[in-house]
Amino acid sequence: MNKDPQSHGVWELTSPEAPRTEVLSGDVTADVAIVGAGYTGLSAALHLARAGRSVVVAEAVEIGFGGSGRNVGLVNAGMWVMPDKITATLGPDMGERLLALLGQAPQEVFDLIRAESIDCEAVRTGTLHCAVGNSGLRELGERASQWRRRGVDLELLKAGNAAAALGSTAYSGALLDHRAGTIQPLAYARGLAKVAQRAGARIYTGTAVTEIVPGAGATRLRTRGGSITAAKVILATDAYTQHVFPEIRDTQVMLPYFNFATQPLSDNLRQSILPYRQGAWDTREVLSSFRMDAAGRLIFGSVGSLRGSGQSVHQGWARRAIARIFPQLGDVAFESGWHGQIGMTRDHLPRLSRLGPDILAISGYNGRGIAPGTAFGRLLAELLTEQRAIGDIPLPLRDLTAVPFGRLREPIIALGAQLVHLVENRF
Ligand SMILES: Cc1cc2nc3c(=O)[nH]c(=O)nc-3n(C[C@H](O)[C@H](O)[C@H](O)COP(=O)(O)OP(=O)(O)OC[C@H]3O[C@@H](n4cnc5c(N)ncnc54)[C@H](O)[C@@H]3O)c2cc1C
Structure with a gap:
C-alpha cells in the first residue's frame, strides 16, 4: 500500500x-x-x-x-480510560450511555462480520489485559469492579490461570473480557x-x-x-x-505505535502461546501488545515509530521482550514490521x-x-x-x-519510547 x-x-x-x-x-x-x-x-x-x-x-x-x-486488531469494549473516569468527564447520564454503547460495540462488529461474511480472521474469544506486578493487579481489580457495578462480569485471572491463557509466566494476572476479540484489521x-x-x-x-x-x-x-x-x-x-x-x-497528540510479525510458528509453539487466540496487552505505561494471526504469526507491538534509529532500537527491544515473555520461542526472526499513529485527545x-x-x-x-x-x-x-x-x-x-504544544510533544513522545526501549535493552 x-x-x-x-x-x-x-x-x-x-x-x-x-x-x-x-x-x-x-x-x-x-x-x-x-x-x-x-x-x-x-x-x-x-x-x-x-x-x-x-x-x-x-x-x-x-x-x-x-x-x-x-x-493491532483488538476489538475492545469500552475505552482505554476507566469507566468511572468517563462518567466523571461526561456526567453520569451521557457517560453511562457511552459505556453502554461501547460495551456492546464488539458485538456489533462481530454481528456485522458474520451477517455479511466478511473474511477477516474474526475470533471472539475475548482479550487479556495483563497485569505487571502488584500495581498492575490493583489497576485491573479496580477496572473489573467498575464494570461489575455496571452489570458486566469481567474475569480476573490469577497468575496461574493467566499463565495458562497466555503461555507465559511474565504477568501477575490478567483481566479477561469475553465481549472482545480480534480481527485482521x-x-x-x-x-x-x-x-x-x-x-x-x-x-x-x-x-x-x-x-x-x-x-x-x-x-x-x-x-x-x-x-x-x-x-x-x-x-x-x-x-x-x-x-x-x-x-x-x-x-x-499523535502517539506512534509499531508492530512486528514473526514468521508462522510451528504447531507446537502455536499451541503453547495464546492457545485460545485471545489478543493481549499489558498495564505498563509504555505498553506491549501481542496476538496471533490466523497463520500462527505472533504480532508484537509497543509505543514507538520505526523511522530513523527507531527501526533498530524497537526491533532489538521487541526481540528481547519476546524472548523474556515467551522464552519457548527462542530467538525469533521478523517477517514484517510497520507502524502508525494513534490520535490521543x-x-x-x-x-x-x-x-x-x-x-x-x-x-x-x-x-x-x-x-x-x-x-x-x-x-x-x-x-x-x-x-x-x-x-x-x-x-x-x-x-x-x-x-497546547501538541505537535511539539510528538517527537518527544517518540524519543521517550526509544529511550525506554533502549534502557530495557540493557537489562
Ligand atoms: C498502530 C495502531 C494500533 C492500533 N490498535 C488498535 C486496536 O488494537 N484496537 C482498536 O480498536 N483500535 C486500534 N487503533 C486505533 C484505530 O485503528 C483507529 O482509531 C481507527 O482505525 C480510526 O478509524 P477511522 O475510520 O476514524 O480513521 P482512519 O482509519 O484513520 O481513516 C481516515 C482516512 O481518512 C483519509 N483522509 C484523510 N484526509 C483526507 C482527505 N483530505 N481526503 C480524503 N481522505 C482523507 C486517510 O487517508 C485515511 O484513510 C490503533 C491505531 C494504530 C495506528
Whole structure:
C-alpha cells in the first residue's frame, strides 16, 4: 500500500484484495459525502446506503490507509480510560450511555462480520489485559469492579490461570473480557468497503479532498480531478487528516505505535502461546501488545515509530521482550514490521464536532477505534437519516481546540519510547 513496506506490514500481505475503486474524475452529487475510508467513514456509508441515501466516499490514498489498516486488531469494549473516569468527564447520564454503547460495540462488529461474511480472521474469544506486578493487579481489580457495578462480569485471572491463557509466566494476572476479540484489521476495512459498495455507496480512492466550500443547502468538496456536491458531509479522517480541517488533527497528540510479525510458528509453539487466540496487552505505561494471526504469526507491538534509529532500537527491544515473555520461542526472526499513529485527545475521549451547518466530524478514538468507529459511523448515518437526534449520540458536540504544544510533544513522545526501549535493552 502506498509502496511503503512500513505502513501496513503483515495485514497488507494477508488481506483479501481491496474492492475495485476509481479515482474521482469529474463532478458528482450525493445526499451525503464522506471523507475518509476507514471504519468510521465506511460504516457510515454502509448504513446511509442501506437507508436509501446516495453516498460518495472520498479517500485520499486507499481503503484502510489510516489507522484502520495498521492497528493491532483488538476489538475492545469500552475505552482505554476507566469507566468511572468517563462518567466523571461526561456526567453520569451521557457517560453511562457511552459505556453502554461501547460495551456492546464488539458485538456489533462481530454481528456485522458474520451477517455479511466478511473474511477477516474474526475470533471472539475475548482479550487479556495483563497485569505487571502488584500495581498492575490493583489497576485491573479496580477496572473489573467498575464494570461489575455496571452489570458486566469481567474475569480476573490469577497468575496461574493467566499463565495458562497466555503461555507465559511474565504477568501477575490478567483481566479477561469475553465481549472482545480480534480481527485482521485491513481485511475488515476492505470487507466493510465491499459491503458498503454492494449497498450502493460509491467509493473513490486516490481522491484527496483539498477544499471544502460550504453553501446554502449544498457543500462542495474539491478534489484534484473533480468535485462532490452533497447536502451533508461527514469527516472521518481522524489521525490521518490532511488538506482540510487541520483542527481535527490538532485536537489530538499523535502517539506512534509499531508492530512486528514473526514468521508462522510451528504447531507446537502455536499451541503453547495464546492457545485460545485471545489478543493481549499489558498495564505498563509504555505498553506491549501481542496476538496471533490466523497463520500462527505472533504480532508484537509497543509505543514507538520505526523511522530513523527507531527501526533498530524497537526491533532489538521487541526481540528481547519476546524472548523474556515467551522464552519457548527462542530467538525469533521478523517477517514484517510497520507502524502508525494513534490520535490521543486531552481527556482520552473521542470528539464529535460540527464544522459547518451541514458538516459533522468524529475523531480521536485514543487507540480504540475498531468497535467505536463502527458504532459511531452507524450513529452518524442514523442521525443524518433522522432515525435519531443529536442528543441520542453519547458524546457532546464540541469545538475542536488544539492541544497546547501538541505537535511539539510528538517527537518527544517518540524519543521517550526509544529511550525506554533502549534502557530495557540493557537489562
Ligand atoms: C498502530 C495502531 C494500533 C492500533 N490498535 C488498535 C486496536 O488494537 N484496537 C482498536 O480498536 N483500535 C486500534 N487503533 C486505533 C484505530 O485503528 C483507529 O482509531 C481507527 O482505525 C480510526 O478509524 P477511522 O475510520 O476514524 O480513521 P482512519 O482509519 O484513520 O481513516 C481516515 C482516512 O481518512 C483519509 N483522509 C484523510 N484526509 C483526507 C482527505 N483530505 N481526503 C480524503 N481522505 C482523507 C486517510 O487517508 C485515511 O484513510 C490503533 C491505531 C494504530 C495506528
